[in-house]
Amino acid sequence: MRKCIKCGEKAQVYLPQHRLSLCKQHYLEWFDNRVEKTIKEFKMFNRKDKVLVAVSGGKDSLSLWKSLINLGYDADGFYINLGIGEYSQKSYELAKSFSEKVGKTLHVVSLYKEMVPIPEMRKYDSRPACSVCGTVKRYYMNKFAKENGYKIIATGHNLDDEAAVLFSNTLNWSVEYLKRQYPVLPEEDGFIRKVKPLCKISEKESAMYAVLSGIDYIEEECPFSEGATSIDYKMFLAQLEEKSPGTKLRFYSEFLRKMYPILKQSEEKPKLQPCKICGEPSTNEICAFCNLKMKISQKEAKA
Amino acid sequence: MEIKVRYRGEDKVLTFEKDKVKAKDILKALGLSKDYAFVVKNGEIVEENEPITQNDEVRVVNAISGGLL
Numbered sequence: 001m002r003k004c005i006k007c008g009e010k011a012q013v014y015l016p017q018h019r020l021s022l023c024k025q026h027y028l029e030w031f032d033n034r035v036e037k038t039i040k041e042f043k044m045f046n047r048k049d050k051v052l053v054a055v056s057g058g059k060d061s062l063s064l065w066k067s068l069i070n071l072g073y074d075a076d077g078f079y080i081n082l083g084i085g086e087y088s089q090k091s092y093e094l095a096k097s098f099s100e101k102v103g104k105t106l107h108v109v110s111l112y113k114e115m116v117p118i119p120e121m122r123k124y125d126s127r128p129a130c131s132v133c134g135t136v137k138r139y140y141m142n143k144f145a146k147e148n149g150y151k152i153i154a155t156g157h158n159l160d161d162e163a164a165v166l167f168s169n170t171l172n173w174s175v176e177y178l179k180r181q182y183p184v185l186p187e188e189d190g191f192i193r194k195v196k197p198l199c200k201i202s203e204k205e206s207a208m209y210a211v212l213s214g215i216d217y218i219e220e221e222c223p224f225s226e227g228a229t230s231i232d233y234k235m236f237l238a239q240l241e242e243k244s245p246g247t248k249l250r251f252y253s254e255f256l257r258k259m260y261p262i263l264k265q266s267e268e269k270p271k272l273q274p275c276k277i278c279g280e281p282s283t284n285e286i287c288a289f290c291n292l293k294m295k296i297s298q299k300e301a302k303a
Numbered sequence: 304m305e306i307k308v309r310y311r312g313e314d315k316v317l318t319f320e321k322d323k324v325k326a327k328d329i330l331k332a333l334g335l336s337k338d339y340a341f342v343v344k345n346g347e348i349v350e351e352n353e354p355i356t357q358n359d360e361v362r363v364v365n366a367i368s369g370g371l372l
Contacts, residue, residue: 002350012347012349013348014350058368059366060368160339160366160367202339202366203366203367203368204338204339204340204366207341207364207366208341208348208364208366211343211364218312219312219364220311220312221311221368225368231367231368234339234367235367238336238339238367239336239338241338242336242338
């Protein structure tokens with residue numbers, strides 16, 4: 001039986017990459033400390049900032065929200081009802097009940113009211129559902145945060161997400177994406193600062209935190225994410241991790257430490273301008289979101 | 304031996320040919336790796352060599368999720 005290195009009680013969690021065995025209480029403490037350390041390492045925000053946590057009802061966003069509250073940050077939640085059938089219904093209920101439990105505000109935007117739900121949007125846009133969904137989420141997150149006085153948007157992207165996207169960008173030598181792969185995207189030209197405080201916490205660590213904190217989260221996968229390439233990359237990295245614990249953390253951390261500073265030197269910032277329709281920042285005259293909205297209204301008019 | 308497990312919001316029954324089942328056998332039966340999945344027995348996260356019996360309440364958590372990165 002493994003024992004907690006802090007108190008000698010029975011350990012529930014073993015973290016091979018850190019060579020740590022921890023009981024429930026000390027694991028929860030370890031997690032909160034790691035989140036705090038990451039926030040400080042990348043100068044993400046401080047306790048005076050109003051933080052908006054992008055909440056999906058999944059383990060990562062709810063664990064992040066819980067941890068920020070434990071650490072004494074001023075953090076509210078923001079949920080977008082994507083209109084993906086039972087999946088959205090269930091995830092909304094879980095996000096809502098969590099917000100009530102912790103006594104924090106959950107702001108909600110519904111695509112039923114704002115435009116059309118994601119399944120319908122797919123008829124108007126040939127891109128994969130995840131890309132369309134990403135455009136919509138980024139637009140509403142930024143707009144809502146700005147209009148409601150939030151200085152920071154925190155998302156639940158974890159180490160596995162970051163390592164998988166780094167792997168994909170490296171595999172394709174997507175240099176322009178690599179230049180922007182940093183856990184803090186600064187506030188500029190109409191964009192609110194976006195941060196990823198779980199970037200050094202694995203998906204498993206995040207799930208264990210949710211389970212041990214008694215967080216009820218949606219375990220089912222979004223029906224549109226089935227077969228996503230990101231999962232293949234994660235499975236591949238998991239194989240490496242099993243053979244050599246710490247591989248993912250090393251791959252990502254060393255990229256940030258050694259490669260990112262070199263890439264950043266040659267970064268040419270895209271020229272942003274306010275979208276002619278909605279005024280949100282965009283690299284083109286009309287932003288991706290308004291383009292999508294136009295496609296929808298044009299096709300609806302034809303039908 | 305049959306073990307009932309809760310996995311991704313659904314109840315499943317796993318059948319094993321042996322009488323002594325461990326947490327790692329459950330992960331294996333579901334095709335999962337310990338790198339991203341774990342077993343919760345009677346409310347506690349357990350290590351891979353933990354014995355599991357028919358009387359235990361078992362939940363399997365697969366932490367991997369996909370979608371847009």
